Amino acid sequence: MSTGTLLAIIIPCAVVLIALGVTLWMLARRRRLQREFGPEYGRTVEQTGGSLAADRELQSRRQRHDELDIKQLPADLRREYTDRWTRVQERFVDEPEGAVAQADDLVTRLMRDRGYPTDGYEQMVNDLSVEHSRTLDHYRSAHAVKARTGGGQATTEELRGAMVHYRALFDELLMPPRSGTDE
Numbered sequence: 001m002s003t004g005t006l007l008a009i010i011i012p013c014a015v016v017l018i019a020l021g022v023t024l025w026m027l028a029r030r031r032r033l034q035r036e037f038g039p040e041y042g043r044t045v046e047q048t049g050g051s052l053a054a055d056r057e058l059q060s061r062r063q064r065h066d067e068l069d070i071k072q073l074p075a076d077l078r079r080e081y082t083d084r085w086t087r088v089q090e091r092f093v094d095e096p097e098g099a100v101a102q103a104d105d106l107v108t109r110l111m112r113d114r115g116y117p118t119d120g121y122e123q124m125v126n127d128l129s130v131e132h133s134r135t136l137d138h139y140r141s142a143h144a145v146k147a148r149t150g151g152g153q154a155t156t157e158e159l160r161g162a163m164v165h166y167r168a169l170f171d172e173l174l175m176p177p178r179s180g181t182d183e
Helices: 001-039 039-048 051-069 076-090 098-115 121-147 156-174
Strands: none
Touching: 001 039, 001 051, 001 076, 001 121, 039 121, 051 121, 076 098, 076 156, 098 121, 098 156, 121 156
16 A cells, blocks of 8 residues: 555544544533533523533633632531521511512622622622532522512512522522532
8 A cells, every 4th residue: 555545544534533532522521511500501502502602601610610719608607697597587577578688688698708709690690600500590580589679579479489599599508519629
């Protein structure tokens, strides 16, 4: 066989193998992101217009999250937060809108004490999506109801649902991290 014939066989085979390797690597990365971000992956695909853009966005979120100083709260501060939550729930009976506003504020303070930046709702959601993607829809739903509370636009049942949604994220923020890191 001549050198030209060998090159005509080897080069296309190498290109195919490299393309196959890159494709398999991208699929594995996508599956890892889907597993890590859960329902947030699909939402990000819809928002960004495709899987490649979503992959880049979620990688960026993870990188930003890794740079944050997220910490677990000491037991006494967790108890204090739990007591505050109980008081917020008790307030719901007499003043549902005020209790929802307090629940939102309490979740935001808890995030800040854990080390999450709390400047801007969208950035908060993006930062939470890395470790708390399973409860993020709860937070979005609660926040949407809270935004409608001024002027009686939210029903008592919606306000009750918002409290349940805030509680889901609140409880998760109090728990030790799933990743087993020193977070």
